Amino acid sequence: MSIPKQPRQLMINIMYLVLTALLALNVSAEIFNAFKLVNKGLEQSNASLDQSNEALPASIDKRAKAKPEFARFAERAPLAVQYGNEFTEYIKSIVDDLIDKSGNKNGKVDDGDYIVVGDHKDIKGKKNKDVTTRIMANSPKGVELKNKILEYRGKFLSLIDDSLRTSMENEIVLNVDDETWKHSKNKKNWQEFMFKMMPLGACQPLFTKLINDAKASENAVLNHFSRKLGGEDVVLDKFTVISSPKKNYVIKGEPFETSISLAASTSKATSTKISLSVNGSALNVTPDGEAIWKTVPGDVGIKKYTAVASVTNPVTNKTDTYKKEFEFEVGERSCNVAAEKMNVFYIGVDNPVAISAAGVPSAQLKVDASGGGISLTKKEGGKYNATVTSPGEANITLSGGGLQPTSFKFRVKRIPTPIPMLSDKRGGAMPNGVFKAQQGVIPVLENFDFEAKCQIQSFNLVYVAPRQDAKIEINTGGKFAPNTLQLVQKAKPGDRFLFEQIKGRCPGDPAPRDLGDMSFQIK
Numbered sequence: 001m002s003i004p005k006q007p008r009q010l011m012i013n014i015m016y017l018v019l020t021a022l023l024a025l026n027v028s029a030e031i032f033n034a035f036k037l038v039n040k041g042l043e044q045s046n047a048s049l050d051q052s053n054e055a056l057p058a059s060i061d062k063r064a065k066a067k068p069e070f071a072r073f074a075e076r077a078p079l080a081v082q083y084g085n086e087f088t089e090y091i092k093s094i095v096d097d098l099i100d101k102s103g104n105k106n107g108k109v110d111d112g113d114y115i116v117v118g119d120h121k122d123i124k125g126k127k128n129k130d131v132t133t134r135i136m137a138n139s140p141k142g143v144e145l146k147n148k149i150l151e152y153r154g155k156f157l158s159l160i161d162d163s164l165r166t167s168m169e170n171e172i173v174l175n176v177d178d179e180t181w182k183h184s185k186n187k188k189n190w191q192e193f194m195f196k197m198m199p200l201g202a203c204q205p206l207f208t209k210l211i212n213d214a215k216a217s218e219n220a221v222l223n224h225f226s227r228k229l230g231g232e233d234v235v236l237d238k239f240t241v242i243s244s245p246k247k248n249y250v251i252k253g254e255p256f257e258t259s260i261s262l263a264a265s266t267s268k269a270t271s272t273k274i275s276l277s278v279n280g281s282a283l284n285v286t287p288d289g290e291a292i293w294k295t296v297p298g299d300v301g302i303k304k305y306t307a308v309a310s311v312t313n314p315v316t317n318k319t320d321t322y323k324k325e326f327e328f329e330v331g332e333r334s335c336n337v338a339a340e341k342m343n344v345f346y347i348g349v350d351n352p353v354a355i356s357a358a359g360v361p362s363a364q365l366k367v368d369a370s371g372g373g374i375s376l377t378k379k380e381g382g383k384y385n386a387t388v389t390s391p392g393e394a395n396i397t398l399s400g401g402g403l404q405p406t407s408f409k410f411r412v413k414r415i416p417t418p419i420p421m422l423s424d425k426r427g428g429a430m431p432n433g434v435f436k437a438q439q440g441v442i443p444v445l446e447n448f449d450f451e452a453k454c455q456i457q458s459f460n461l462v463y464v465a466p467r468q469d470a471k472i473e474i475n476t477g478g479k480f481a482p483n484t485l486q487l488v489q490k491a492k493p494g495d496r497f498l499f500e501q502i503k504g505r506c507p508g509d510p511a512p513r514d515l516g517d518m519s520f521q522i523k
Contacts, residue, residue, distance in 0.1 A: 036122075036201070038205045039204050039205040039208050042205060042208040042209055042211075042212050043208060045212055046208070046211055046212050046215055049212070049215040049216060049218075049219050050215065052219055053081065053084070053215065053218055053219050053222060056077065056219075056222040056223070056225075056226060057077040057078060057080075057081060057222065059226065060073055060074055060077045060222065060225050060226055060229060061074045061077065063226075063229040064229060067229070070228065070229055073225040073228060073229055076159045076221075076225065077222060077225055079155075079159060080156065080159055080218050080221040080222055080225075081218060081222075083152055083155045083156060083214075083218065084214050084215055084217070084218035086152070087148070087152045087174070087210075087211070087214040088211050088214060088215070090148060091207050091210050091211050091214075092211075094136075094141070094145065094207065095204065095207050096108075096109045097135070098131055098132060098135060098136075098200055098203070099113050099123055099124075099125070099200070100113055101125075101131045101135065102123070102124065102125020102126075102128040102131045102200050103123070103124040103125050104124075112124075113125075123200060123201060123204070125200055126199060126200050126201030126204075127199045127200070127201060128199065128200050129197045129198060129199050129200075131200060132195045132196075132197075132198050132199070132200055132203050133195060133196050133197055133198075136191060136194070136195035136203075137191050137192045137194075137195040137196040138196075142189075142190075142191025142192075142194070142195060143191060145191070146176055146190055146191060149174060149175065149176050149210065150175075150176055152174060152214060152217075153172055153174045153175055153217070156172045156174065156217045156218070156220075156221055157169065157172055159221050160221065160224065164224075168220070168224060171217075171220040171224070172217045172220060172221075173213045173216050173217055173220075174210070174213040174214050174216075174217040175213070176190060177190075178190055180193065181193030181194075194206065273310075273311070273312035274309065274310070274311050274312075275309070275310045275312075276291040276307070276308070276309050276310075277307070277308045278293040278305055278306065278307050278308075279305050279306055293305075293307075299354045299381065299382065299383065301356070301380075301381030301382045301383075302327055302381070303327060304325060304326070304327040305325070305326055305327070306323060306324070306325045306326075307323070307324055307325075307326065308321060308322070308323045309321070309322045309323075310322075343410060343411070344410065344411045344412075344413055345372065345374070345386055345388045345394055345410050345411070345412045345413070346388070346412075346413055346414070346415050346450055346452070346508075347388050347389060347390070347391065347412065347413070347414050347415065347507075347508035348414075348415055348452060348506060348507025348508025348509070349387075349415065349450045349451065349452045349507060349508075350385050350386075350387060350450075350451075351385065351386040351387065351388070351450075352383065352384075352385055352386075353376075353383070353384045353385070353386050353396070354382055354383055354384075355367055355382050355383075355384055355396070355398065356382050357398055357401070357403055359401070359402070359403075360400065360401035360402065360403050361401055362382070364400045364401035365398065365400050365401060365403075366398070366399045366400035367384070367396065367397070367398060368396070368397045368399070369386070369394065369395065369396050369397070370394070370395050370397075371392060371393050371394040371395050371412075372388040372389070372390055372391070372392050372393060372394035372410075372412035373388050373389030373390045373412075374386055374387070374388050374394040374395075374396075374412075375387050375388075376396070386410075388412045389508070390412065391412050391413060391414060392411075392412050393409055393410070393411060393412060394409070394410045394411075394412050395407050395408065395409055395410075396408045396410070414506070414508060414509065415445070415448070415450075415452050415454070415506040415507060415508065415509075416445060416448055417504075417506075417513055417515065418443035418444055418445050418454045418504055418506065418515065419443070419444050419445075419446060419515070420441050420442070420443055420444075420456065420459075420499065420502045420504070420515045420516065420518055421441070421442050421443075421444050421518075422435070422438050422441065422442070422499075422518065422520065423438060425520075426518060427518045427519045427520055428519075428520065428521070429520070429521050429522075429523045430520050430521070430522065430523070431522075431523055432491055432492060432493055432522050432523065435488065435491050435497070435520065435522055436488060436489055436491055438480070438488065439479060439480060440456070440477075440478045440479035440480045441456050441459060441478045441499060441502065441518075442456075442478065443455065443456055443478070443504045443506075443515065445506075452506060452507050453507070454504050454505065454506040454507075455477075455478065455504060455505055455506075456477060456478030456502065456503070456504050456515075457476075457477070457503040457504055457505055457512045458474070458475060458476050458477070458501075458502075458503045458512075459475050459499050459500065459501060459502040459503065460472060460473070460474055460475070460499070460500045460501050461473045461475060461484050461487060461488075461497065461498070461499055461500075462497070462498040462499075462500060463487045463490065463495065463496075463497055464495065464496040464497070464498065465490075465492075465494075465495045466494050466495070471487060473487050491522045492522060493522055493523055494521075494522065495521075495522045496519065496520070496521050496522070497519070497520045497522070498517065498518070498519050499517060499518040499519075499520075500517045501514070501517070502514070502515040502516060502517065502518070503515065
């Protein structure tokens with residue numbers, strides 16, 4: 001059961017739930033009078049919705065004629081009324097059938113299906129539980145009703161524009177609660193939960209409530225159309241001057257060029273949707289239509305960024321997009337050469353370097369390098385790649401464009417010695433199964449920020465089992481050779497394995513390095 005917004009309907013729903021609970025406890029027949037009261041309240045609510053819905057289609061049609069671009073609302077309004085009427089007639093046909101089958105069973109609803117109680121008529125079979133159980137809970141009719149509810153919910157939602165459909169889902173109250181029955185101990189499905197062993201008099205307000213949900217959903221759709229046709233006039237009453245420089249950083253003697261324009265906005269509250277983004281990242285837009293974009297460049301040079309503004313008309317749902325590219329230049333207060341990872345160049349790997357000189361045009365900047373077998377390769381945006389071949393010291397010298405020769409020194413080193421490991425261990429105790437699962441020795445460069453891959457050249461594996469002679473295998477490469485792997489597979493708790501004379505080679509190494517030994521005890 002959906003939760004209505006109107007306090008009156010909410011009170012009626014709560015009363016219905018309480019009465020249903022009391023009925024389950026076999027409370028006296030006076031409860032049926034309370035159900036009649038709930039049903040009467042829902043019928044009055046339905047009459048109010050009918051009155052509200054009756055005037056809306058004509059109003060929508062009249063306003064749509066003044067704005068042809070909104071003709072779709074006028075076309076859809078009669079469909080909302082049609083869906084509400086169709087569903088109402090369908091529910092009434094179910095109620096009439098139940099009343100007849102619990103009354104005189106002559107195939108139609110007449111006086112024979114009612115009894116006179118005092119000064120009013122009452123349903124003859126209002127306490128009949130068999131008819132509701134047999135027709136609604138134990139036959140396909142209950143499943144058909146559930147599917148009809150979902151069908152007409154989908155029809156109402158289909159009248160809403162795609163972009164707004166999600167936001168309107170809670171407004172379309174016609175729906176099926178397909179979760180609550182799952183927590184019941186003796187109900188197998190939704191229709192059993194709603195109708196099994198429920199007297200007809202207790203089910204009547206439920207059917208009236210479904211009609212109420214359909215009429216409320218019809219009303220929500222029509223009011224949605226009415227709001228859209230009301231539209232809004234966006235009055236531009238705030239103005240400011242903006243400057244869009246072609247480049248935000250210039251060298252002395254170069255021209256500075258910028259575009260000057262007038263920007264307009266509104267000070268009134270508006271539902272016009274404005275979205276701003278830079279380089280694809282959305283920004284938070286203030287009520288004044290402004291947004292702040294910040295970035296912290298990681299290097300020097302010319303940086304470009306693309307700003308996109310999208311404006312969605314709340315009435316037509318049409319979105320206009322405006323795009324423009326800007327740029328700025330990142331410089332430094334003085335000339336500098338910055339090694340991006342450390343103030344060290346390593347042999348055998350690429351060493352990225354950023355070079356800049358404030359006040360010196362890039363075309364006039366001269367870059368020289370010497371020592372350590374250094375070689376520089378220029379890339380984009382003031383970036384270079386340095387490779388070195390011999391330990392010692394390397395120099396990079398900047399000059400040109402009025403800049404006096406300025407040198408920067410860098411140490412040249414070999415890649416640090418890697419640490420041999422099995423899995424993530426250098427030695428110590430290791431479970432039997434884990435040890436047997438290993439495929440070889442791995443050289444690990446700890447805390448080394450460069451992309452470098454070292455290789456194991458060879459090692460000796462010594463297998464020492466209790467009260468047995470030691471066995472030795474010489475392994476070439478890091479991966480276990482077949483003979484080495486056979487030795488590893490013999491491991492059992494109490495055994496020891498010694499990895500001795502481990503040799504490895506890293507990029508730039510003229511010869512293999514001694515990586516030390518490892519010792520593992522099997523547990």
